[in-house]
Amino acid sequence: MSTKASGTKESRMLYVDGLENSIYDRQVFEELQRGNITCAVVTMAFWEDTLETMDEIGRWNDWAEQNSDLILIARNTADIQRAYDTKRTAILLGTQNSSPIADRVRFVELFHNMGLRVMQLTYNNQNAIGGSCYEAEDAGLTRFGKQVISEMNRVGMLIDISHVGERTGLEAAEASSTPIAITHANASSLVPHLRNKNDGLIRAVAGRGGMIGIPSYPKICGEKYSANIEGWCELIRRTVDIAGIDHVGIGTDIGRNEDQKYLDWMRVGRWTRGEFFGAGSAANPGVTPPPEFMRTTEGFPAVEQELRKHLTEEETAKIMGENWMRVYRDVIDNPRN
């Protein structure tokens, strides 16, 4: 496969969106195709338990069957390649919480059997594995957390620490025998926010072959970097300065069809009767409009064009998708069984 950009469809660049947050329907699948997205990681669970997540996998199995002209569910990078070759989008099934495994280490393999390929250790709250970015204290990776990481390594499932506390995230990077990922967060040195990560953690992840995916979600990009495509591509390039050209990709965190009800579920789930605003605030509790340049994933080709004003074709290809592909090959195609 050529992954070099040439402006022709035959040798188009391979695009990967390392984390999405949408409510999917056929229109969103069409947007993915029009955006030339070869692979997208979707979120099947925030707080969903085992059965609820299995319901969601079932829904994806139906969608894949009903929209086989647009998508396929990928179990490895050969499937992603097949999506590229047929100009479809490979869906990598992901969760932003480990709630589906119900604190059972053996469920990692069973969810892998069902198709899960990317799992975040914890979402906004501390759990049995470790701490979250929103907790006051992070006690680090637990004994159970180490077991889960070992099991994810063994079966070939990518570890995501985007919402994880920094201490737990660092200890996860150290405990894992495979590269891990911050699928959708920024450097807090560039954009101070509880959700973003310090340079030390980013470098630890990168130093072990891992990745940071740059989100376009305005609340964690800041006004400057999400004002326009030039600003956002500057954010990407500044992150490259921290992590290195081989360790930055895109993880838009895009939320197509997201509404207040969905946002409320993401934020408060079933863990509080009160309020919590996630990356937002009481003053700004609503759904954040996406930036103009990434209202849908149809924004990807313009990002390629903008990046190429400052980076080589090869460097641009790495950011647009090749870095993710390298990590997927290393982690997902290569179980440590």
Added chain:
Amino acid sequence: MSTKASGTKESRMLYVDGLENSIYDRQVFEELQRGNITCAVVTMAFWEDTLETMDEIGRWNDWAEQNSDLILIARNTADIQRAYDTKRTAILLGTQNSSPIADRVRFVELFHNMGLRVMQLTYNNQNAIGGSCYEAEDAGLTRFGKQVISEMNRVGMLIDISHVGERTGLEAAEASSTPIAITHANASSLVPHLRNKNDGLIRAVAGRGGMIGIPSYPKICGEKYSANIEGWCELIRRTVDIAGIDHVGIGTDIGRNEDQKYLDWMRVGRWTRGEFFGAGSAANPGVTPPPEFMRTTEGFPAVEQELRKHLTEEETAKIMGENWMRVYRDVIDNPRN
């Protein structure tokens, strides 16, 4: 592979036990190996729900890893062949109830992903799919039941109706596009018992390419046929007279390590605070000792020898395992996807 018996290990007959009920440990796996059992269907659930069954699958994954010199978990008949070639036992994961799918049709595929290959539509009680042999009335296969059958056909999972009501069983045979099985029951014309099946149902199952597996569990074989190996092999031959030589196999229903607690769970589960004795009775509520000739699956070679006194080598091979293999090839290797 030669499946002909010749008395040498190199061309030994392939044995399949179409349904077992044991509590497994390494000793039981050794018994399977010593009995030359190439394939055994195990029971992972009677009343167990989704998570409990997933726990059990996880346990099997561990056992398979820890006892890889004795067993492997089979996903298709190529795996069973591999077990034969390496003189191990292929475990086909099964359940005696559809409780794991939690009334969700999509969970059939997900449990297939996790390894489930044989599922009984219902156990001793009516459920959302259909009626049971112990209910006073059997209203037949429900609309949901038809969906489950269609899904089991699609993914390649064998339908078991051993404890199912006769009307539901007959309608399941008619609804299924693949052969179905009575994995462990007798002809009620030979041994009257609520658990056993009338000749019309047996012939309907056989007429569609399916199977009846003869149990050695004394309570449903009667005294005469479980008194000794000669009697039991007569029961097999008499069932052949009803179903045909291509449609009878063995499904011992053997319960190694079975104790009163396990028996109580099988019988009353969580559905009653009162008593229920399953195939037993208030006068005879305890664990039934197995017949002398099948105290463990080490009894299989003697069954081969006894059957060959009355049947040809080819006929004996069909009963000892080849008929099950044909059905597994047709159903499990050949999803109607």
